[in-house]
Amino acid sequence: VSRALDLAERAVKAAEGDEADVSVHVESSGFARFAASAVHQPTLIRDETVTLRVVRDGRIGCATTNRTDDDGLAAAARHAAEAADSAPVDPSFPGLQEPARVPDVGGYDEATAALTPEDQAESAAEAISGAPGFGLYGYYTSGVTEIAVASTTGLAVSQSATDTSVLTLAASVDSSGYAEATSWRAGDLDPAAVAREAAEKANRTRGATPIEPQTFRAVLEPYAISELLFYFAFTSLNALALLEGRSYLSGRLGEKLFDESFTVVDDGLDPVNYPKAFDMEGVPKQRVSMIEQGVARNVVWDRRTAKQAGDGHVSTGHALAPPAQAFGPIPFNLSMAGGDAASVDELVERVGDGIYVTRLHYLGVVDPREGIITGMTRDGTFRIEDGRVTTPVVNLRFTTSFPELAAGLLGLTKDVTLVNRSDFYDERYPFGTLVPAVATDAFTVVGTGSGPGL
Amino acid sequence: VQDLTEKAIDAAVAAGAGYADSRVVRRRAQHVATKNGEVDSVSDAETEGIGVRVLVDGAWGFAGDPRLSEEGARDAALRAVAFARASASRARSRVHLAAIPPATGEYAAPVERDPVEVPLEEKIALCLRAEEGMRRPEVKITEATVRAMREERLFRSSEGASVTQRFVECGGGIDALAVSDDGRVQNRSYPSAHGGSSGQTGWEFVEELGLDREAPRVGEEAAALLTADACPSGVTTIVVDAEQMVLQVHESVGHPTELDRVYGTEAAYAGTSFLKPDDLGGLRYGSEHMHVTADPTTALGLGTFGWDDEGSPARRQPVVEGGVLTGYLASRETSALIGRDLGGSMRADSWSRMPLVRMTNLHLEPGAGSLEDLLADVDDGLYLCTNKSWSIDDKRLNFQFGTQVAWEIKKGKLGKMLRDPTYMGVTPEFWGRLDAVAGTEEWTMYGLTNCGKGQPGQHAHVSHGTSPARFRAVQVGVRQ
Numbered sequence: 001v002s003r004a005l006d007l008a009e010r011a012v013k014a015a016e017g018d019e020a021d022v023s024v025h026v027e028s029s030g031f032a033r034f035a036a037s038a039v040h041q042p043t044l045i046r047d048e049t050v051t052l053r054v055v056r057d058g059r060i061g062c063a064t065t066n067r068t069d070d071d072g073l074a075a076a077a078r079h080a081a082e083a084a085d086s087a088p089v090d091p092s093f094p095g096l097q098e099p100a101r102v103p104d105v106g107g108y109d110e111a112t113a114a115l116t117p118e119d120q121a122e123s124a125a126e127a128i129s130g131a132p133g134f135g136l137y138g139y140y141t142s143g144v145t146e147i148a149v150a151s152t153t154g155l156a157v158s159q160s161a162t163d164t165s166v167l168t169l170a171a172s173v174d175s176s177g178y179a180e181a182t183s184w185r186a187g188d189l190d191p192a193a194v195a196r197e198a199a200e201k202a203n204r205t206r207g208a209t210p211i212e213p214q215t216f217r218a219v220l221e222p223y224a225i226s227e228l229l230f231y232f233a234f235t236s237l238n239a240l241a242l243l244e245g246r247s248y249l250s251g252r253l254g255e256k257l258f259d260e261s262f263t264v265v266d267d268g269l270d271p272v273n274y275p276k277a278f279d280m281e282g283v284p285k286q287r288v289s290m291i292e293q294g295v296a297r298n299v300v301w302d303r304r305t306a307k308q309a310g311d312g313h314v315s316t317g318h319a320l321a322p323p324a325q326a327f328g329p330i331p332f333n334l335s336m337a338g339g340d341a342a343s344v345d346e347l348v349e350r351v352g353d354g355i356y357v358t359r360l361h362y363l364g365v366v367d368p369r370e371g372i373i374t375g376m377t378r379d380g381t382f383r384i385e386d387g388r389v390t391t392p393v394v395n396l397r398f399t400t401s402f403p404e405l406a407a408g409l410l411g412l413t414k415d416v417t418l419v420n421r422s423d424f425y426d427e428r429y430p431f432g433t434l435v436p437a438v439a440t441d442a443f444t445v446v447g448t449g450s451g452p453g454l
Numbered sequence: 455v456q457d458l459t460e461k462a463i464d465a466a467v468a469a470g471a472g473y474a475d476s477r478v479v480r481r482r483a484q485h486v487a488t489k490n491g492e493v494d495s496v497s498d499a500e501t502e503g504i505g506v507r508v509l510v511d512g513a514w515g516f517a518g519d520p521r522l523s524e525e526g527a528r529d530a531a532l533r534a535v536a537f538a539r540a541s542a543s544r545a546r547s548r549v550h551l552a553a554i555p556p557a558t559g560e561y562a563a564p565v566e567r568d569p570v571e572v573p574l575e576e577k578i579a580l581c582l583r584a585e586e587g588m589r590r591p592e593v594k595i596t597e598a599t600v601r602a603m604r605e606e607r608l609f610r611s612s613e614g615a616s617v618t619q620r621f622v623e624c625g626g627g628i629d630a631l632a633v634s635d636d637g638r639v640q641n642r643s644y645p646s647a648h649g650g651s652s653g654q655t656g657w658e659f660v661e662e663l664g665l666d667r668e669a670p671r672v673g674e675e676a677a678a679l680l681t682a683d684a685c686p687s688g689v690t691t692i693v694v695d696a697e698q699m700v701l702q703v704h705e706s707v708g709h710p711t712e713l714d715r716v717y718g719t720e721a722a723y724a725g726t727s728f729l730k731p732d733d734l735g736g737l738r739y740g741s742e743h744m745h746v747t748a749d750p751t752t753a754l755g756l757g758t759f760g761w762d763d764e765g766s767p768a769r770r771q772p773v774v775e776g777g778v779l780t781g782y783l784a785s786r787e788t789s790a791l792i793g794r795d796l797g798g799s800m801r802a803d804s805w806s807r808m809p810l811v812r813m814t815n816l817h818l819e820p821g822a823g824s825l826e827d828l829l830a831d832v833d834d835g836l837y838l839c840t841n842k843s844w845s846i847d848d849k850r851l852n853f854q855f856g857t858q859v860a861w862e863i864k865k866g867k868l869g870k871m872l873r874d875p876t877y878m879g880v881t882p883e884f885w886g887r888l889d890a891v892a893g894t895e896e897w898t899m900y901g902l903t904n905c906g907k908g909q910p911g912q913h914a915h916v917s918h919g920t921s922p923a924r925f926r927a928v929q930v931g932v933r934q
Contacts, residue, residue, distance in 0.1 A: 032541070033909050035719040039541035040549075043910060044517035044533050045806045047503070064499035066520045072500075079498035086574030087493045117533065121540035128544075137722035139909050167909075169722040176721075244595055245633040323497035326487055361725065364845035366856055366876065369639040374854050376847040378725075397845075397852050397878070423723070425911030447878060449852035454718050454726050 004148035005158040007050055007068055012150050014073040016081040017054030017061075021096050021151035023280045023321050025049045027428045029143030030117050032124035036135040039124050044117055045143075049427055051280075053322045054080045055096070058089040062322045094307035097282045097315075099154045105268065105275035105285075112162035112186040113144045123191050127168055130195030134170035134202055135454070141165050142186055143428050149282035159277045163430035165420045166191045169379060170198035176452040177201025178223065178359045178379035182420035182432055184274055201358060201380040205452040208392035211383065211445070217354030217410065218443035219347045219384065224357045225336070226419035226433040228373060229264070232402040233331050235368040237264070237290050239305035239313075240328025248371040248403055249296045258294040259409040261339050265289050266300055266331035268317065273333050273418060274430050278317060285317035288331070294407075302329040335434040339412025347439040349387040350410045355396070355443070356382040356389050371402040376449055397447035408442035455480075456618070458527040459610035462506045465531035467612055470539065471508035473551065474531070475611040475764060478504050478522065479805035482570055483603040488581040490596055496574060503805035506530040510538035512548025518806035552789035554766055554798075556614035561760025564753070565656035569602030569624035572657045577602075580626075580665065587669025588630040592677035595633075599650060600626035600660055601903075607763075615765035623756060623915065625652025625901060626660050628669055630676035640679035640873060642858055644668045645900065646697045647841050652901035652915070653754040675859060678871055685860050685875035687931035691835030691924065692877060693828050696898045698857050699920035701841045703818050704905070706881045707739070707746050708916070710850035711773050711781070713788035713796065714811040724907050725848030728881065729779065731792050737779040740885025743821055743923075746774040748783055748799065750814035755917035756901040757801075757814030764809055766798020773816070777885070785811050803912035810908050817899070817919040821891030828890050828924045830866040836930060837861045837868060838875055854878040877930045887928060892921035 004024040011022040026048040033041040050073065051064045061083025065076040123140040130136075141164065148158035165182040166189055179197035181189050220228070232248070241247035248257075268276040268285030278284050281303055290298050301309075302319035305328060318329035341347050348356065358380030366372040374397070381393045413436040420432050459476040466474035480502040487494040503520040504527050515538025519530040581598035588596040603623040610616045627650015629643045645651040645663055653659040694702060709715065710727040718726055729737065750757050750768035761767055764786055773781040782788070784796035788811060800809040829837065843856035856876040862869035879887075899919035906913060 029910075030537070031910050032537075035721060038513075038545050038547070040514060040719055041808050041810075041908070042515050042537040042541050043808050044515075044537055045910070046518065047520050047806055049501075060493070060496070062495060062497040064497065064501075066501045066503065068520075075500065079500075083496040083498055083574055086578060087496050088578070090493060092492060117537040118540045121537065121544070124541075125544045135718070135721075137718065139722070141910075167722060171718075171721060244631070245637060246631070246639055251637055323485065323495050323499070326489070326494050361848050362845050364843040364854075364856075366843045367874065369637065374843065374845045376845065376852065378848050395847055395852070397847070397854060399854065399876075423906070423911040424909060425906065425913065428910075447852060447854070449847040449880075450728065450849045454721060 002146050002148060002158045002160060004146035005150065005156060007048060008148040008150035009156065011050050011052050011073050012152060014077040015052055015054050016077050017056045017084060019055040019096055019152045021053050021149065023051045024148045025427045026146040027143060029141065029428050030120040031139055031141045032120045033139040034124050034128060035137045037128045039121060050076060051321045052076050052080045054084050056081060056084040059084040059087045060090045060093055061087060092304060092308060094303040096151045096153050097155055100284050102157045102277040102284045103269055105277045106271050107161045107184045107275040109162045109185040112142055112164055115142045115186060127166055127191035127195040130192030131170040131199035134172055134199050136195055137169040137171060138167040140191055145428050149278065155282045157278050157282050163274060164189055166194050168195045168198040170195065170202040171454050174453040175202045175205045176379045177205060180420060182418055205380060205392040208394045208451045210448040211393050213445045213447055215442055215444040217351045217441045219344065219351055219356045219437060219439050221358050221437050222417040222419050222435045223359045225438050226435045227360050227363060228402055229334060229336060229435060230421050230433055231363050231365060231373050232371055233334055235365050236371060237299045237331050238328045239299045239301040242299050243305060243308055246368050248369060249299060253296050256295045257403055258291060258406040260294040261409050261412055262291055262294050262406045263337035264291040265335050266333050267335050268333045270333065270335060273335065273434050274432055276333060279319040280321040281319040283315045283317040283319060288316045300329045300331045305329060332431040336436060338414045338416045338436040341411045341413045344413060344437045347411050347413065347437055348384050348389055351384050351439050352387050354384045355393060356384050366399060372399065373402055374399040379452060394451045395449040396445045397449055398444060399446045400444040404442040405440045408440045410439040410441055412436040412438050455522060456608055458504060458522060459608050461524055462504060462527040462531045463610055463612050465528045466506060466508045466535055469532055469535040471510050471535050473509040473612055474506065476504060476506045477763060477805055478608040479605065481605040484570060485601050486577040486581055487599045488585055491582065491585060493578060504530050505805040506534045507808060508534045508538050509549055510535055511542040513538050513542035513545045514549060516808040549787055550790045551786040552795065554786065557617050557761045557765040557767060559760060560618045562620040563622040563654045565622045567657040569622065569657040570604045584628045584665035584669045587666050588628060588673035590673045590677045592632040592680055593630045593673050595631035597629045598665060601652065609765060611765055617761050619760055621654060622656065623652050623654050624657055624660050626650045626663055626665055628665050628672055630673045632676040632680050634680045638680055640676055642672045642676040643840055644672045648904055652756060652903055654756050654758050655754050679859060679873045682871045682873040685872040685931045689927055689929055691832050691926050692928045692930060693832065693837045693922055693924045695839040695922050696896065696920045697840050697900060698838055699818060699923055700900045700918040701844055701855060703816060703918050703920055705844060705846045706850060706853060708813040708816045711783055712811045713782040713784040713792065717788060717791060723909050728849040728851045733779055734782065735780060738777055739774045739779050739882055740777045741888045742776045743888050743891055744774050744777045744885050745819035747772050747817050747819055748814055749817060752815040754899065755815035756915035757917050762798035762800045763802050764798065764800045769797040771797045783811055783813060801914055803914060807912045810912060812914040813916040815917040818891060820894045820897040820921045822893045825892055825896055825922045828892055828922055829863055832863040833865055835863040836875060837863055851881050875930060877928050879928060884925065887925045888923055889926055890924040896921040
């Protein structure tokens, strides 16, 4: 029995209610964060968090604690009971998940789990050695997480997972380039190669000049399209947003909304991504086909939204832990199908004249119902002229419709890349987005900003 | 528990740390959310642990452990030393800390009614009552939230600092989402978007917010936005309400004046700053009407403390005076780099995170006159209220912000409501267009709990006091 599952089952026993479920998150991680080619914020974290939900006479209460001795679990049980007793009956509560078989999805690597702080510092040093002409900024991190869910229904599931990421920004006063890599196997990552990619990109950004704002034909690297896709998915491929009319897909399911090359699934079972066996209610993950050849087909569901919708909907295994369920179900294993382009260069040829975007910064959803997102480009923005990437451009302010971008796809690379999407706030929950590079005829730039560099 | 902070320091120093500090944090936080007349969630969260930060041969190391025991304290200390030592062997330079007198003493937030002890039934009832007030046929979703937090933080350093601080926070907010028959969506919030507003004090703060009092207006305005005209594009005069000014100050003054960003340590994630160290005292940030102050002593502020998370005492400090940059938000390390005593702004979001340079309470100082006085001097313009969307570039220069609502200003008076307003600018140019800030009678402080920074990420709780402000010749309506 894993540490997490043992804790979950102890917490279920401590619960004071008619029914209860418990999710447990155990983390051990190291973060070698560097700036100006030196490690400056090295952080080691150990923690274990127990979230207990009790049902008492149809009333629901939750409590969370990291005090995992008997006294701590008893206090959490008491707090959850008090919360439940304070609440009115919850008519929307869908009940607890029944015991279910969860798939063995992998995602755990012994060698990654065994990495020490010295190993993490060494990997950061390898990255730094890969960009000798620049200051290198970013991090190397690895961690082990265990997640378990248990309940009074007899549910008892757990999963151990590993993750590693290296993120690099090679920069000088007047140049900056970006690259990153992520995997649940540390052996898949070459920190020095990632830093070399960032440095090579930075080398080409000196002398950036402004460009007249307009709607461009554009190539977006995986780093850029993954962020746009996740923001769109968070606000639109989410059953709660769909039911509340806030999603771009509200009232549009079944319609062809995007280019037929645009296909998006959420697949927790895919070992190329960060595989996940179940959600935070213990529901086994399902592969959900959301956009099929440009047609809006589905979103992801949890037990509460499935009950709210009726019509035979069931949870697809995308619930957050109970206190966070106000966000609705979230697709943490997004995958966008690749296309027919052999390389990014081929996408550039298809664009002909336009812009090339490496990475985005500080996105904001201007209008979730219409899928309009704003942000800046950074660390590698270039002109595309006559089918070739040419001169560097300053950072650009874009305010663009994601649906129009996806309706105007000119091509996608065959190869797809896993891009880390976790910023490691709160409990560690690694996840990524598997995407190709894309070319589109609709990327709207509304302003220009500063040049690349520090 | 105080003993544990000492044992951690002792273990770190014995293992080779030239400097060590330790923080024990115990927190309990409650959150109540209701939605469409039902309880959406009632949660009660506890977390505790010890964080140990060390310098070994001039290189940092940090480790956090949830066990408040001798074993946990010692393990955290030894792991922090090991990580620092592994980094130190490759370091190109040593970290130096500006000297400060070792802090000793206690701080406690002023509380009349402990918000954690307020019965959950009372919190739920308040939320449901406020929600009820927002209901309209067009309003499909009503939401209300309240929060309460109590935290004890003990800090000790190898230099002899030893402080105990007790923080108490609470707050709340309401939101109405209106949806038209043809699928258009608009929302209004009070007292601000993004979880409402919080203060560092007792439950009396939440009672004074008047969530149920404001609810009918919030519901009415959300419904009215469905049929409002879209905000036009153009260059015009804008008057920005105090709530949106909070975000304007936060994003375009607060973050760029964090000295760690100026020195590049946030370059890979949150970004850097358009400011440079030698801009201090000379750079023109905005017009003569612009006065910004960092003040961790402000009553009720979420950034109020006795000492920051490396033992620097709270001190009010100007950041921009008469439009000129005169201060930075700093740490002991960055103060040593710039060679100036800039006070302490180091804060960590929990025991498991290393302190970072963060905003405390950063205020736009009031000018003179009322909101009506600001409007009176506008022949044709817009009054923009309540943040809706935000984005700013990595140097904190180019920004685009959206608000939930705007009203036309015609010949000094508010006119019709407009939906989907946005405005954009470049930080020093934009602040250079500031030609009036309303006075003390309009000055309001908002407390935010969602300021993100750092890798691994941290949420800071910060407050900003602002008055409505007027800017000339601003690009509005830039939405595609």
